Amino acid sequence: MHDPSKTYQDLIEENSLLKRRIQYLERSEGERKRTEQALIKSEAEISREQKFAQLLLDTSPAFIVAIGFDGKVMMMNQALLKALEYTTEEIRGTDYLTTFVPEEERGMLTGVFREIIREEKKTVNENQIRSKSGRTYFVQWYGQGVMFDGEAPNFFVGVGIDISERKKAEEALKDSEEKYRSLIENANEAIFVALDGKLVFVNPMTVTIMGYSGEELVSRSFTEFIHQDDRDMVIDRHVRRTKGEKTPNFYSFRLITKEGVIKWVELNSVLINWLGKPATLNFVNDITKRKQAEVALQESHTRLERNLKGAIDVISETIEVKGPYAPGHHQHVSALTSAIARELGLTNFQVQGIELAAAVYDIGLITIPIEFLQNSEKLDGIKLTLYQGYPQTGHDAVKKIESPWPIAEIILQHRECFDGSGFPKGIKGEAILIEARIIAVADAIEDLTSNKISRPGMRIDEALGIIENNSGTKYDPQVVTACLRLFKEKGYKMEG
Structure with a gap:
């Protein structure tokens, strides 16, 4: 109702104030709507990012696991679940060490977990995990603590690579190297490597035939041990072979032992790479009695x-x-x-x-x-x-x-x-x-x-x-x- 005491000027000011309030309310409503729209958009983006992150987890060939500080499994990705032959429902809340790690490696892995908690640093280690059916995998793990609340890590995350085949290859290579080393060390023929005119490797039989120690042999030019009448021929064939030229695979010549005894030997030589350089791998038999x-x-x-x-x-x-x-x-x-x-x-x-x-x-x-x-x-x-x-x-x-x-x-x-x-x-x-x-x-x-x-x-x-x-x-x-x-x-x- 109109107040007769107010002047026309007062009415104008009130009207202006009212307009400003209306405009403020309109702006506030617009901001609210924009805020709501931004929130909806943000939630959609978060949802997309969560789905993308889950997609990465599920499609990654690497093994991924999250473990709480109580040792209980929080999650595993599909690659790890498939390897271990479990479902998500089966693994959630299970004790990681007793369920998936062989007993002989649990102590070592407990130490790794403690290191992550105590020093809050990334770790790299290798250990075995065992599936439901008993199949064993060798895995190289990259571990790190994750923080959600406060400054201390709340749980572990491990990303692992299946290195089972590599381990098998390494073991096979190790076995092969040991076998060849045993064969070379116990061979009945002298075996040595010649590089740049010197012996860089000799086996025990080379020492036996020559009468020199291994240290004496590898410290001198191999031509010193060859009879002077055969020296030029042996050097020529060695040089030609290291250049890739064709030379006889088998030939005989005379060696002079530490005691000055002349021995006839038969040599079979092949070209090899030794420390990035052409060298010869030589197999020598003492044929003195045969001669x-x-x-x-x-x-x-x-x-x-x-x-x-x-x-x-x-x-x-x-x-x-x-x-x-x-x-x-x-x-x-x-x-x-x-x-x-x-x-x-x-x-x-x-x-x-x-x-x-x-x-x-x-x-x-x-x-x-x-x-x-x-x-x-x-x-x-x-x-x-x-x-x-x-x-x-x-x-x-x-x-x-x-x-x-x-x-x-x-x-x-x-x-x-x-x-x-x-x-x-x-x-x-x-x-x-x-x-x-x-x-x-x-x-x-x-x-x-x-x-x-x-x-x-x-x-x-x-x-x-x-x-x-x-x-x-x-x-x-x-x-x-x-x-x-x-x-x-x-x-x-x-x-x-």
């Missing part, structure tokens, strides 16, 4: 070969004197067999043996009457049987002579035919010694081209034609081919 035995064997072999050759020369001369041959027959056969053998790629050792066998292959003929030999193509009955027995007679005559070659067997088989039609055993093909197959061809060439009482000798081309026609029947085709190649392509000529 001495080889020298003695070679000397014995030389004496045996000399004596055997002398005996064979005498036998060969006797055969030519009493046999049906012209002088030089066995030398011609021996030369041709040697040439065919080399053409076929036989070893030098085999060639030596076939040359000796070719000098006495028909020693059994000295027991056959000369008239039988001059008409051997026309023999029959008892005469033929007697004649066909001469390879056996020759075999029996020389079988007791000591020889590194099968000379007696070559003599026995030299009249066998490739198709099995020969004598005395009727064996065929590759069952016949290659040396006997070669002598059969060489003997036929020499026989066909030599003059006899019953006929003159053939021309070499005629003799080769007969040999070729009998390839695969009387004679080994590969031997015939080699023989023809010698005469037709390489210009071989019969001696005499």
